[in-house]
Amino acid sequence: MTVEDNIRNNIIDKLLTISNKDYLSALYQLISTSKVNDDVIQLSESQILMLNMSEEDIKNNRVMSQEDLDKMDLEWLKSL
Known part of the structure; x- marks a missing residue:
């Protein structure tokens, strides 16, 4: 990088x-x-890999709403 x-x-x-x-x-x-x-910005192999993984997550409905993510973050913060 x-x-x-x-x-x-x-x-x-x-x-x-x-x-x-x-x-x-x-x-x-x-x-x-x-x-x-x-x-033109040249992406590294790891950046391309991460983008491809994200696309696969979206295609396979492995996503989470921002609201759910916020709730998980709050729970995590409370546990500290």
């Missing part, structure tokens, strides 16, 4: 933890007004 991939993944991980709507809106505006590089 490249340095850029690591940085991107770290940013995504941190974004997923933000719940403040104003903060997210400000970040969105910053990103949406930035110049985007039109280069």
Whole structure:
């Protein structure tokens, strides 16, 4: 994985933890007004594998609603 991939993944991980709507809106505006590089992004073999596994999960109905996932997360947090 490249340095850029690591940085991107770290940013995504941190974004997923933000719940403040104003903060997210400000970040969105910053990103949406930035110049985007039109280069084609080459995925690693592991990224392609993960995407293929996700597609298989969807095809085989091995999915979970966000609501159920949130409930499981809360139960897990309570057990800590």
